Amino acid sequence: MPELVLSHVTRRFSGHTAVDDLSLTVRDGEFVCLLGPSGCGKTTTLRIIAGFERADAGSLTLDGADITALPPEKREIGVVFQSYALFPHKTVAENIGFGLKMRGRSRAEIATAVEQALALVRLDGLGGRYPRALSGGQQQRVALARALAIRPRLLLMDEPLSNLDAQLREEMRVEIRRIQHSLGITAVLVTHDQGEALAMADRVAVMSQGRLQQMAAPAEIYEAPATAFVGHFIGQVNVLEGRLEQVDGRTGLLALPGGLKLAGAGQGLAAGQAARAMVKQERIALTRAEPTGLPNRFPCRVVERTYLGGGIAYRCAAAGASLTALLPNHPLFERFAPGDAAWLGWTAADCTIFPG
């Protein structure tokens, strides 16, 4: 049974459309990440789901019931705010118990639920503290526990990890997934960090300028981008513009202004059309010997070398085109220095062509 359904949801702010005809479904027990660049309408979408923001058009259903006009306090949706929004004048336990108190539960029942929630987020024993006496990571856990304590039908999180340091962020990714999984709760998380979205989500919904670009499993988003935007936005990508010379069904040959001809795959391609090829940096092989097995292979000169720790990025020039190849920092891979001659190569499947 589909849990949350948005149909044709639109929200305008004084002429500017923040959410544009957005339709998507979050299934029961699913973890969905809303991903997109700053200002694309992620937060607005989340606020519409929570009920803090009204939709100018379209409707929302939760569990099959229309919630479009339901005020937030009646939606039974848990929200974790980017700033956590813990009540500073209430202790951790009072914060977590607040939702149940509003529901008129007994003191004993609330105490038990608070203990459980604290254990769930591994903060046992901290119930008596005030939020300001907690670290950022602990506040984050309290915010999560507070949202979960009401046993919400849906959990919403707006960039919950953005205020944490890198290591804690990775830890909390796993932690949030563990908790979500153990409760079997349906969840929507907003982020502009694609690593976070790919690592956490069952499905990622990529947004751009208020519109849904693609909603699919992380691997599909990464490997088979549906639009040029997704192809460009996800991963580290080389974009090459040219004109399609030949098209044969879903494969085509793209001629670049400098003379390179790239074999790639795409949809809706037509010969003579201007098009863009996108190749992820780590899908490009950089070798001294000619990679004869690869349909796309070009001699090049290494222009720049960037040491990244886990990998080494080489920017290379080939017939007027500039491409970056990302090689693992591993002894099995050859090393290059700026000025070296080498070969670039990649498969046709790794070369996605988008018209326009």
Add this chain to the structure above:
Amino acid sequence: MNAARTLHWLLLLPSLLLLALLLGLPLAAMLARSLEPNVLLSFTGPALDNYAYLLSRAYYLQVIWRTLRLAAETMLIAIPLGYAAAMLLQGLSGRAGNLAIMGLTFPILAGPLTVVLGWMALLADGGPFLGPLVEAGLIARPRLLGSEAGVVISLVQFVLPFAVLTLYTGLRQIQPPMHEAARSLGAGALSRFWHVTLPLSLPSVLSAGIITFSLAASSFISPHYLGGAGQLTLTTLVSQFIMATFNAELAAAAAGLLLLLMLGSVVALTAAIGRFIRP
């Protein structure tokens, strides 16, 4: 670290000295005066006889009690009114809000005397408010001029802008996500007010309480023009001692009493409201 702290104090020194000079000296002079003998009382000073004199007469005790009562009544009426206004103000968008704030500050700019003259006209028995009602036989002559109610009405009006602005600033400091968090957890409008807005605004309620109480207790114009001789307060009493009985020493003692009472009230108020401010 220590050098930096010394430097801080050194830099503060000129303004501290100026403050001490402008505020402290007159105060010290006044308090010294209040300890001296005068035309009514002869004693070998400095001693507290002036204070004892004021505190031993039922008439003056009544004045003291009235001063405190007027200030408390003003505060208790102005705070809820100001709170409601501040909440409304918060709901206004930028431009309308700015206009409303300018409107609020206008009585402050106009000065209390101008406004009190207006109240004298309005509250008169034959005035535009009461006149028609009295004439129509709907109400008996209430005589607001010269009554405590009249003084309180004008005092409330006088302190209200200060209360609104203080409370408004306090309310604005509550992060909007606080209210949204409470909503998402199922809190209706009343619960949100009781559990989030009110407790988080208590520091500004305390400030507004101190400001309104102090302004009302130390105000002279309202009790002087609207209360008159029948509604003497400590401030108008001081003025009487100076202007009518030429007793500067008793005037100083009455002023000293007012100061002490206000300090005591501020401490009491802070203790009373401070108990509810967490953590």
